[in-house]
Amino acid sequence: MQKTTETTLEINLSALEHNYNYIRSKVKPSTKILAVVKAFGYGSDAVEVAKELVDLGAEYFAVAYSGEGEQLRDKGIEIPILVLHPLPTNFKVIIHRCLEPSIYSIKMLREFVAFAETEQQQNYPIHLKFNTGLNRLGFIASEIPEILEILQNSESIKVRSIFSHLAASEDQAEREFTLKQLKSFSEISEELLKSLNYKPLLHTLNTSGILNFPESQYDMVRCGIGLYGYGNSVSENKHLQPVVTLKTVISQIHYLAPGDTLGYNRAFTVKEPTKTATLPIGHADGISRAYGNGVGWVTINGQKAPIQGNVCMDMIMVAITNIDCNEGDEVVVFGNTTTAENLSNAINSIPYELLTAISQRIKRVVYRK
Numbered sequence: 001m002q003k004t005t006e007t008t009l010e011i012n013l014s015a016l017e018h019n020y021n022y023i024r025s026k027v028k029p030s031t032k033i034l035a036v037v038k039a040f041g042y043g044s045d046a047v048e049v050a051k052e053l054v055d056l057g058a059e060y061f062a063v064a065y066s067g068e069g070e071q072l073r074d075k076g077i078e079i080p081i082l083v084l085h086p087l088p089t090n091f092k093v094i095i096h097r098c099l100e101p102s103i104y105s106i107k108m109l110r111e112f113v114a115f116a117e118t119e120q121q122q123n124y125p126i127h128l129k130f131n132t133g134l135n136r137l138g139f140i141a142s143e144i145p146e147i148l149e150i151l152q153n154s155e156s157i158k159v160r161s162i163f164s165h166l167a168a169s170e171d172q173a174e175r176e177f178t179l180k181q182l183k184s185f186s187e188i189s190e191e192l193l194k195s196l197n198y199k200p201l202l203h204t205l206n207t208s209g210i211l212n213f214p215e216s217q218y219d220m221v222r223c224g225i226g227l228y229g230y231g232n233s234v235s236e237n238k239h240l241q242p243v244v245t246l247k248t249v250i251s252q253i254h255y256l257a258p259g260d261t262l263g264y265n266r267a268f269t270v271k272e273p274t275k276t277a278t279l280p281i282g283h284a285d286g287i288s289r290a291y292g293n294g295v296g297w298v299t300i301n302g303q304k305a306p307i308q309g310n311v312c313m314d315m316i317m318v319a320i321t322n323i324d325c326n327e328g329d330e331v332v333v334f335g336n337t338t339t340a341e342n343l344s345n346a347i348n349s350i351p352y353e354l355l356t357a358i359s360q361r362i363k364r365v366v367y368r369k
């Protein structure tokens with residue numbers, strides 16, 4: 001690994017491989033792994049991660065929006081890509097780039113069928129999304145007869161999969177609710193399978209579902225956060241390795257005297273002689289203002305340096321009074337020691353949010369260990 005000379009997100013493909021193999025070991029050999037690479041691969045680099053996952057054997061990808069799928073196609077990704085949250089305005093891109101839409105309402109199903117017909121498609125793969133309790137997107141069970149009627153009246157589309165999404169698969173206290181969701185999914189899929197003369201894939205587990213409800217893995221599982229090294233529990237995190245490490249450097253060191261104030265709005269008043277370091281990373285890079293004023297920290301030469309004052313757009317200042325360091329030294333924001341989980345928990349957030357907030361202006365470096 002070269003020396004850090006500016007803010008850099010390091011992406012460890014060996015860690016990705018380790019996590020993929022761990023997830024692979026948790027599912028039956030016949031169960032396909034769909035890798036979720038939405039939001040720039042959870043803030044990393046969707047294309048680099050996707051290429052590696054293809055090599056590792058991932059059989060499907062999912063993105064949230066069609067533009068994300070288009071980018072993967074532009075970079076040569078050829079395996080099937082499920083678009084989790086398309087809108088009718090995206091149908092043209094979806095068909096032209098061979099992306100596979102999640103269809104979540106009757107209105108949308110009718111519109112997609114009509115569009116596929118005008119595009120003279122036959123058996124275009126679609127994925128039926130069912131709402132079993134998350135109440136976000138999806139058909140409900142009572143819509144099945146109407147869905148079947150629409151399906152039976154058109155050759156333009158074919159159901160590639162039937163799926164649902166769990167609301168609290170990481171939460172042991174909500175186990176009963178999750179089991180209820182899984183039961184609804186099983187009933188819904190059975191009812192549909194009875195009337196279709198072919199068998200679509202069934203899938204309903206995200207990372208924590210894979211780890212906590214292995215009996216419901218069906219034909220495929222949808223793994224996101226686990227591939228990036230986070231398992232939503234202390235015990236699962238032990239089996240996984242964080243893929244990304246966010247690093248920066250010290251731009252300048254200041255020596256402040258009692259009575260001096262630090263940063264915008266003079267939010268921090270110095271009480272005793274204080275040494276601070278200014279770092280080239282701010283809220284525009286994904287370091288929320290909530291980390292300011294002592295809530296968040298970075299690590300310099302192995303020691304924790306609290307973020308002091310308000311987080312600026314492009315900079316933060318950290319207190320380094322007792323840390324031996326120099327301008328130009330490397331700073332770790334999060335990675336293997338302070339993880340994205342540790343840091344995000346300081347502001348009652350989750351690694352998903354911290355990882356996906358890392359801005360696109362930050363340089364990415366991919367490496368293997």
Ligand SMILES: *Cc1c(COP(=O)(O)O)cnc(C)c1O
Pocket residue numbers: 036038084165205206207208222223224225226
């Ligand atoms: C984001 C997403 C996933 C991945 O969830 P993880 O908890 O990151 O594994 C799976 N399915 C759907 C529908 C999603 O939106």
